[in-house]
Structures are given as C-alpha cells and as structure tokens.
Amino acid sequence: MTTKIPRLTSLFAACCVGAGLPVAVRAAPLQDPYGTWTLQAENDAVSTLKGTSDQYYTSGLRIGWTSGTDNQPPAISNLNRAIWGEGVQRISLGLQQSIFTPAQTQINPPNPHDRPYAGVLLATLNLISDTDTSRSIAGVQAGVLGSYAGGYQVQNGFHSLIGDTPNRGWSHQLPNQPILQLQASRIWRFPVVSAYGVSVDVLPSLAAAGGDFRTYAQVGGTVRIGQGLDSDFGTPRISPGLSGADAFKATRDFVWYGFAGGDGQAVGYDATLQGSTFRAREPHVSKIWDVGEFEAGVALIYHGVRLSYTQTWQTQEFNGARSGLFNFGSVALSAKF
Template sequence: MRPTRRQTFALGVVHALTAVTANAADRCPQASTMEDYPPVVSLRVDNDLFANQDEGYTSGVMLSMVSPNLRDFVDDPCLPGPARWLNTYLARLQPEGFDQQNMVVSIAQGIFTPSNPQPTNLIEDDRPYAGALLVSFGYNARKADRLRTTQLTLGMVGPASLAESSQDFIHRLTGSQEFQGWDHQIHNEPVLNLVHEQSLRSPVVAVAGPLEFDAISHWGGALGNLLTQVNGGFELRLGKRLPDDFGSSPVRPAGNNTAPPVDARHTRGWAWHGFLAADVRLVLRDITLDGNTFRSSHRVDKEPWVAEAALGVALTRGRTKFAFARYFRTREFEGQDRFPAYGSFTVSRAF
C-alpha cells in the first residue's frame, strides 16, 4: 500500500532530523563538545486515553532536535547551514551574556475535541473541534542555575492542520469510535506565537543513600494569536543521579533535556527519579477555545485562571531517556463536564 501524503511528509521530517543529528559530529570541529554535550532527538506523545478520557486536548505528538552547546547561533558549525541562515533573521530572540546556549527545533501537532463524538451537528456548549500543526524554534541559555528560554512558533490551525485525518488514523488503530463533528472545526488561520520563560534550579540535596532532591521554579508567558497567557509554577524531583537540566515535565518549553547541561548528557548505568510539577496561568486568549481571530467560528467562554499538576517518572540509561507523566487540569471553559486529564510519554536519545 502506497503511503499517503501526510505519512510521506512525516517520514521526511523524521529522516531530515535524524540525518542532521547523525552528521552533526562531522560538521562540528569541537570534538569535546560533541562528546560531552551531544545533540538529542526526542519524540513526545500526549493522549487522554492514558487518563481514560477522549475529549479536550485529546492527542498530541512532537518531534524535537536539541543542538549541542553552541558558541553562537549564526557561525557555529555545530548547527546545520539552514539553521544558521534562519538565525541571522531571529537575532532579537537570541540570548546574550550567558555561559551556555543551545537551539531546539520542533514540529508538533495537537488535536482538540468536544466530549461527545457522535453528533454531526454543532455542539454549542462544548469546546470547538480544533487542530494545530506547528513548527517551533527555541533558544535556551544557561548561567549556573538559571535558564532563559525563548521560543518562536509558526503554523496553522483548522483543516490545514490535518487533525481530522490524524485522529481518524489513530482511532482506527486503537479501535476507538471516530468523531463525527469535524465539519464544525475552527477555520484555517496561520498562527504566530512567542513564548518566554525563566527558570531557577535549587542546589541538589543528598537525602539518603543515593537519593537526591532538587526544586525548579519557573515563570513566563506567551504572546500571539495561538495562545496569550502569563504563568508560573514549580517542579520537585527525587531520585538517583538527577539530570543536569531544568525539569522533567515534557510539556514545558524548557523541560525534558532541552536545557544546555553543565555535565554530560549521558551517564553510565541507570538513573531514575520521580517528579511532581505544578503550573498556574492566566489565559487571555486560547484559539482552541476562543475560536478564529479574524472571522466568526465556534467558541466557548473560557475560564481565565487554569491550574495544572503533573506526576511522573523518568528513567535514563546511557544516552537514552524515558519519561511518563499524568496531567490533571482545572476546567478550561464554563460548563465543562469534568476536569481534563491526559498522559504524556517521551523518549529521548543523545547521538
């Protein structure tokens, strides 16, 4: 059976990211940098089936590549040529005056649906059908136990996001019921978003035997027609050989091994930890709830204050890391039947 255009595009993206990562060592003359701080490829899958739901933020997938530590964002040969060319136009987003820095490039898709899959008519009192297909360019910079991350996101919402066909494909694989109301999804609209966040990590404390503890606080916001908000929160971690980063929660911009490390990204033997994360945000705009910006579409009255908590575990062996977390969120709009919940699984590999 011949692959569809969507499958061909997805395979092409995976091949491109893998090729860039595999050839990074050939481009980068800083052998010690590549050995101690290799590039990382991560695949994250979110799904509310992990929480026995099928509504709201129902599914998401993200493929990311994290560069090694960089001398700069324009001339460093550890970055491929297209990334260096792009960075000449994004200089205002790039940090200065930090000890370490890296770049993160991601492609992601998110799918949002109401609670009832059966109606073909518009469900006015439930959230809109919506999908988003996004490409993000992130710049992370570290100085000791402080991290700054800035992320530019471009993409499309609406039918061009391919959310309907992606969900139908997933539901056929899992034997789940297909949603029938996609004719009422929000319209096509290009989106532009800027995310900025600051993080502070406490010193690692030895607890008992091999157990260690640390705490990470974060604060920041997002601006754009996709999402406009301010937020703040924290993450607590307890385990053996805690990673040298700024959080394990996969859904945060600076989470899950994206920060430039002081120590090497890979370790010998097993390392593990559990984590508890929380975030509170004041949401001024969310296109998946407010509907299209420049034309009329289905919308609901969102709740301005939203809180989220996550409980998860991360395992690392050598250059490979696995992380899983369950997320629990307060209601996002007026009249929402139940509290949203979903699970997130991430596998990362340093090359």
C-alpha cells in the same frame, strides 16, 4: 560597540525579585557535543483514572531536535547572548500537532456550548541558554489552526486503523488561520538535600507566550527526588505546559528521579476555545482566565537515552466544561546522536 537589544532577562529578573528568587547565575562547566532527538506523545486515554475517549485536549504528537552545546552559527549565538546573556547555548527545532474535541464526539452538529473541534500544527525554533542553576528559553512558533493541521485525518485515521468509531463532528472544526507565537521561559534548579546517595531539588519556573494560538503567563514549580538531578531541568511537555525541554546530559551512568509539581496560568486568549478574533460566527466557548495544572511522573536516563512519563491533571479551561480535573498522560523518548 555594544549591541543595544532589550533582553527578556530584565522581565524575568523583575519577576524573580518580586518572588524572592535569586537572579545571579554562573555558566555551567559541562559541555555536550551531541544532538538530541525526541519523540513525544500525549493523550487523554493514557490516564491514572479511567481513560477517556477523545475529550478536550485529546492528542498531542511532537518530534524535536536539540543541538549540542555552543556549536551554533555566530549569528544565532550572538542573538542568544543578546537575549539571555552568558550561558551554555543550544538551538532546538521541532514540529508538533495538537488535537482538541468536544466531550460528545458522536453527535453532528456538535453541541454549540462545548469545546470546538480544532487541530493545531506548529513548527518551533527555540534558543536555549543554560547555567549550572538555570535554563532560559526564548523562541517562536509558526503554523496553522484548522483543517490544514490534519487533526481530522490523524484522529479518524487512527480510529479506522484500530477499528474504533470515528468522531462525527470534524466538518464543524474551526476554520484555517495562520499562527504566529512568541514564547519565553526560565527554570531555576536549587538543591535542597542529599543523603545516602539520593538528592532532592526544587525547580521554580516562569513562562509567558503571546500570539495567535495562546496568550498566557505562567508561574510553576516542581520537586524531584532521585539520583543525577543535575542532568536536566525536568521532563518535556508539548507546549503550552510546565516543560524542562529536551536537552540533557547524564552526570552519572544511571539517572532516575520521581517528581511532582504544578503551575498556574493567567490566560488572555486561546484560539482553540475562542476561535479567530476576526470571525465572530465561528464555534466558540467562553474561556476561564485562570487555569491550574498538577503533574507527577518519573524519568530515567541510561546510555544517552532518556525516557519519561508525566501525568497531568488540569482544571477547567472554559465555562461549561465537565466538572472535576481533566487529565492526560505524556510519554517522551529522547536519544543522543
């Protein structure tokens, strides 16, 4: 008897038809028995421009593990196929912390018209399905926004360690609330040209998420140039963002590529800006519904280790934000065991 479970594939297929993208894909032949561990850090002080000192999205930390291919328990495998159909399957687990502050961190109380202090701590479970031309991800995130997320302890603890001035407004951070978030994304990989051993491809993508953290829909794309581009689907980012996820399998001894891309997001709700919908007196600012991101960077894969750097420039997320593009850097190190 066929299990009748609605597939997220139908939603993405409709978007693909509207965008003129092909939907049909076939399973990739490459298998990967090894799990992948990833450590990632994002910070606004890591910048191609003059680094900032704790402003807006100021810090992100993540640790993640992604399984090898097709070795999940039958229940997980059946669920993955029910969502995405046939493909090479993986499961991914992770823990991430994101820290947000206003632009002025040395005043207490903070400016009520600036982004509130907020910390978010989330555990993530993703089901990944790969074909030779696409990567599909569906998952859930659960955690907490508020003091239980440890934003104050991590940020001011690090400042104390390096002898920097502590931020003074953390006593006014957004209060604790539970977070439950559903998310899904698909990335396509299309070769464009290959000459003299160097290749170019494009990675169009769709993503959406909804829940107590951030509700949004995203359309994006990336152009890459290098060698061994079929080893992955782009570099990872701490969610939300344009992410190729942690899984990779090198198709040559040394893989390298440079990339540039961007995305547009339609944002329906952002708890770190608007606060809880159930407590109107919380610190909050008026979000901007349309947010754009531009990114560029480089990735290297050698002997089962991938190192990547991504620089992201982001348009204003709320009314009253400082003019110009906000920017931050992201470093990710992944290794197979």
